[in-house]
Amino acid sequence: LQIKMAGYEGHVNKRQRVDDAHYDREDRHNPEPSPVVHVRGLSEYITEADLMQAVQHFGTVNYIMMMGKRHQALVEFADISGAKNCVNYSLNNPIYVGQQAAFFNYSTSQRIQRPAPGMGDDPNRPPNHILLFTVLNPQYPITVDVMQTICSAHGQVLRIVIFKKNGVQAMIEFENVDCATRAKQALNGADIYSGCCTLKIEFANQTRLNVIRNDSESWDYTNPNLENAVESCYIFR
Numbered sequence: 001l002q003i004k005m006a007g008y009e010g011h012v013n014k015r016q017r018v019d020d021a022h023y024d025r026e027d028r029h030n031p032e033p034s035p036v037v038h039v040r041g042l043s044e045y046i047t048e049a050d051l052m053q054a055v056q057h058f059g060t061v062n063y064i065m066m067m068g069k070r071h072q073a074l075v076e077f078a079d080i081s082g083a084k085n086c087v088n089y090s091l092n093n094p095i096y097v098g099q100q101a102a103f104f105n106y107s108t109s110q111r112i113q114r115p116a117p118g119m120g121d122d123p124n125r126p127p128n129h130i131l132l133f134t135v136l137n138p139q140y141p142i143t144v145d146v147m148q149t150i151c152s153a154h155g156q157v158l159r160i161v162i163f164k165k166n167g168v169q170a171m172i173e174f175e176n177v178d179c180a181t182r183a184k185q186a187l188n189g190a191d192i193y194s195g196c197c198t199l200k201i202e203f204a205n206q207t208r209l210n211v212i213r214n215d216s217e218s219w220d221y222t223n224p225n226l227e228n229a230v231e232s233c234y235i236f237r
Contacts, residue, residue: 033080033106035062036083037055037086037107038072039102041071043071046097049169050167051064054096055095059077059082060195061076061137062136062137063136064076078195090103127177128205129176130180130208131171132171132202133172135169135198135199136197137196142192143217147160147162148160151187155175155178158175158220159209159218159222160209164217171206173209187199211223211226
């Protein structure tokens with residue numbers, strides 16, 4: 001997988017190589033304001049949902065690109081005011097992503113180039129019948145009915161689990177790998193609602209989702225009479 005960032009010109013520092021992506025030189029010390037913010041100093045355990053939670057109150061976020069091996073990320077706001085709010089705030093106040101303060105500055109890119117349709121963040125992760133959905137900019141409620149509606153057109157959905165510990169994510173278990181692959185190719189990068197609830201989709205590692213109750217955040221379609229439990233949880237095998 002190769003992702004080239006648009007709009008980078010030669011200046012002071014060379015952007016570090018991330019996986020197979022190459023980034024040109026950019027001036028990280030005094031870049032011009034841009035809707036794209038460059039984030040540094042992230043913990044190795046930080047997820048995209050953690051970063052979204054930290055920056056979403058500055059403005060609408062269109063897209064996030066994690067650069068995990070270098071503990072960096074790019075955040076593209078819907079307009080430059082969101083990026084200015086974020087960068088200006090960080091000049092005098094720490095912005096914590098997870099438990100760790102990160103560093104924020106403008107990128108010289110005006111837009112993050114999206115991966116090719118159907119391509120995930122980890123090209124080495126094999127296809128699987130379970131998909132991990134990350135919902136960016138979730139301005140409307142995300143329920144099992146919503147996820148089942150958008151996914152069922154691409155194959156039979158067996159189980160759904162939604163979790164909101166760090167942003168909004170969902171795992172969808174399909175009948176087979178072919179169904180999951182079709183759904184990923186069709187839905188990755190799409191908006192559930194116009195201008196928001198953008199889907200970022202990866203193949204998961206789990207082999208089965210265990211659902212203990214059918215409600216708005218989890219559902220086992222192979223067991224429609226599943227009794228409600230006192231507490232909702234999800235367990236992966």
